[in-house]
Amino acid sequence: MEENSPSTVLEGKITGVSFSLATTQEICLSSISDCPISHASQLSNPFLGLPLEVGKCEACGAAEPGKCEGHFGYIELPVPIYHPSHITELKRILSLICLKCLKFKNKRPQAKNVGVLERAFTSCCEDAAQVTVNEAKTADGACYLELKVPSRSRRDGCWDFLDRYGYHYGDGIARPLLPSEVLIILKKIPDATKKKLAGRGCFFQEGYVMQHLPVPPNCLSTPDVSDGISVMSSDISMTMLKKVLRQVEIIKSSRSGKPNFESLEVEVHDLQAAVAQYLQSRGAKVLYFLHIFLYIIKLIIYL
Template sequence: MPKEQYRETYVGRKISHVTFNVDSASDIQQAAHIQVITKNLYAQDGQRIPARYGVLDRRMGTNQKDANCETCGLGLADCVGHYGYIELALPVFHVGYFRSIITILQTICKECAQVMLQETIKKSFRRKFMNPDLSYLHKKSLRAAVLKKAKTCTKCPYCEALNGVVKKSPAGILKIIHDKYRTKKHSDPVVQKVLRGFNEAVESNKELAGMINSGLIIELSPLEVLNLYRRIPEEDIPLLGMCARLSRPEDLILTRLPVPPLCIRPSVVSEIKAGTNEDDLTMKQSEILLINDVIGRHIASGGKSELVQEDWDYLQLHVALYINSEMSGIPLSMQPKKPGRGLVQRLKGKQGRFRA
């Protein structure tokens, strides 16, 4: 049975405040009516009927005058549209929160996931963050102070693990590297031990040599970062400038993707050629589902790690372009054939939703 849309009886209300927060994976699922799994846009019967569980499924609304929405039964003029969601085969970084993801990694230990500050300093910062009258600018400066102190810490005060510099990798698109042994000399026994282990691993598995250039610089994949963020203690979340009640650090990494209603991405019936012209967002969702499918098949059949990694990079790129299509630094081999308009492009600038 489809979910009923919640409508409250008309009563006067006074708005006290507006809060913006990041939707978690469960919030995205709760707001959605269906899970989109089919990459085909239309059923294969030649009648141009949208495929069930596809990105044009009529349960997300309708974009035709002669068809009704299958969730609320209303027509094009009255149906407000309903959301769907895509379950990603592997987690990816959100292009809009990429800088925030890096600053959180610079603040926490990459082994035990605790904020790298002494307990006494944590307590004093926590007290300041808990102030109910804290202004946005004051909170921002407090967050910068926490980051500055944590960045100088090369050894975790809790598990004594080595922590180095975390930064964006120049090698790939939306990649993060952790230079763990930057402060150590090459002759240091710890460094020598790591290099020995790395060389042994490369000798036994030649695939690794192509994927990892150096044993000393660690690349942090979205999956590793997600698991690390999930382990951040509840009491440390205010120190990251976040409110644990509203959203947690792991919400910055995408495991599910919301699929917006059909009314904001209508199909236009083409006069020149038979068929329809689909919206950029619809096409991008279809591409994401296709890559998802390929990754799922590779994992199920135990495919080569390079193939999975290559597809993962493609998934990361297409999800980023879906959100912001004007992203810079895309390698020539991965450039999209024709430029589309992402979610950011629909909102910003003179032609965007707010100003237009």
């Protein structure tokens, strides 16, 4: 009879832990449903887990809250937007590269006695080198990125090199940079440039430009409070999430074809403001519950 061979035990050690923003694929894969949430009534659906007013979780079949870990959904955004918390980092990354050739910018100053023709040969991106990336904000508080050239360097067609990233637009000294254009830029950055950016501590992520918004499970939402006559919502983040859904519906219903640059800019700003308000309220809610939790801990220790 053959002896059983001893089981092989694989040994290893953890050498590091890294954290990153969820990608579009990860958000969709972590969702319990293949279909995005498109209406406010779906924000408390049974497939998002317990607790529920009646019934069991339609995702895992659990009937007791302790048996269901909760399940995520997602909202598919009709237009990419900047992640409100990472616009500054995105600005830093784009400021370090030439937006025309996507190579790392050469900061070495050119000699004053170099002629115009020689200067043109030393840099194929002389116009793009004058472009600066700035953070800007709309009247309703939506943050976005804006490109600008010095007034003395402004000439006709100075923004033509951006055509391959999206839209042929802009004839002034400043021009908005749409998230959809940034998404293409990030995908086209060559590996050599990525290595140099890493040397500066810049590691761009797909999540810097949002195309999907995760919807938390029911267990992370505060239930509505009723006095027997009226129902009062105590979860401001859920109200803000409904506002995001309304804005998504407004954008979809207002389109009659492919939007031009101006209409797309308005859509981005309106949706950007709604998502930023939601994420801010969600963060405030987490801090609130953390404060209550710490208060309870202190009370227990005191007693």
